[in-house]
Amino acid sequence: MKKWKRYFTAFLCFCMVFVFLSPASAKTNKEETAYIDVSVATLWTEPNIARDIDSPSLSNPVDMWKWTKSMTYEEKLWLVGNLETQALYGMKVTILEKQGDWAKVVVHGQPTPRHPLGYPGWVPIRQLTKGNAFAKFQSKPFAQVTSPTAWLYKDPKGNHKFMEISFNTRLPVIQSTKNAVKVMTPSDGAKWLKKEDVQIFRTEADIPAPTGEDLVNTAKQFLGLPYLWAGTSGFGFDCSGFTHTIYKAHGITIPRDSSVQAQFGTPVPESELQPGDLLFFAYNNGKGKIHHVGMYIGNGKMIHSPNTSTTVRIDDYRAPGYGEEFAGARRYIHK
Incomplete structure (x- = not known):
């Protein structure tokens, strides 16, 4: 690291x-x-x-x-x-x-x-x-949503829905019971989340360092989710919003856009690709501007959110339409 x-x-x-x-x-x-x-x-x-x-x-x-x-x-x-x-x-x-x-x-x-x-x-x-009251809770442990989306409730039993929120949302924890977590919201006071929808951490540094397989498994939760330009949520992702959010959920902050993601991390030779590595694609047969990113999952395949006409899906990264534009790979985790 x-x-x-x-x-x-x-x-x-x-x-x-x-x-x-x-x-x-x-x-x-x-x-x-x-x-x-x-x-x-x-x-x-x-x-x-x-x-x-x-x-x-x-x-x-x-x-x-x-x-x-x-x-x-x-x-x-x-x-x-x-x-x-x-x-x-x-x-x-x-x-x-x-x-x-x-x-x-x-x-x-x-x-x-x-x-x-x-x-x-x-x-x-x-x-x-x-959010003056909300700001006072920022030093507390937080509940991070791990389901693609999750409901906030007005009561601990989950009988009265308040708001559906996204994967990777983080809210300060007030109280934790067997089946629910009481959290503070920005302007509507305390609400409840089902414990099955979250993980609780004291700080971002306490999120366990992921393996490549961890990143891939998290990404696979979103298979079939329609693409959304600029999206960074469980309601829709663009290509780099997808990779940025998956890494962020595992405690690793990477740049927001694919062109910048391609400039950092560790360069990886194509022969040494491992699950979790990011794959980049560029115009002019891979020599021009970076325009797309996916996550390598092994066996020559990647998971990605390709474009407005598609959903999060798995493709061969060397398939026609991708292979000729492959521009390299980067690794943001280290074994």
Whole structure:
């Protein structure tokens, strides 16, 4: 892991230099932080560009299934280039600016050279909360959702549903019983999760270091889940959102985008691939810009979230359409 830490330290330094040299860095305001107050907040490239069909993703609460299942292929394809990323319930963000009912934020924990604090994009202000009470619980152990999605309940017996939340959501633990975990939410007080849907950790550092097989098994939970551009949740992933989230759930933070994921970690010769390694694909027969990432699972196959017309699936990484664009592999874990 020491070698990986050196790579990541270099990456963070690159991020800081990149932003320092950017003209936008001249605009400095008093730092204002907030927390995501919906199950999944979708970040847009600009404010006020969403369509009527996107309404379920803009409200508070959101209805992610209604949104993703209501769109045709063409309507989903329109999202490409109009969305940035997503942030999960309880994630911390820094607000950079506000414009009407929208805020430009950066999502902490999603590394990118575009900003040293995290991934930038626009969200409706209604999906944010100051979370002053919630902030006081951040030093407590957290419950991390391990099911693809899970319900928060108003009661410990799970009779009254409150909100469906995503895989990898982390909420501070107040109390743990035999079958349920009481957690704090960003703005709605204490709620309950079924114990079978979560794991509890004191800190992120306490998450056990995964094997490649652990990563692959986690990824396989999402087989058949439809692709969503910019997706980072159990309601839909894009290719790099998928790999970023699987690693994050195992306590390893890697860059958010495939082009940057391909620059860090340890280069791996194709003859030495192991499960959990990330495979990259580029235009111009693998020589151009990186445009896709998948996770090697063994026997010449990868699991990935390919594009708007497909779902999370397993393919031969050297099959036509992929093989000619193979651009190398990286390893973010060490035996």
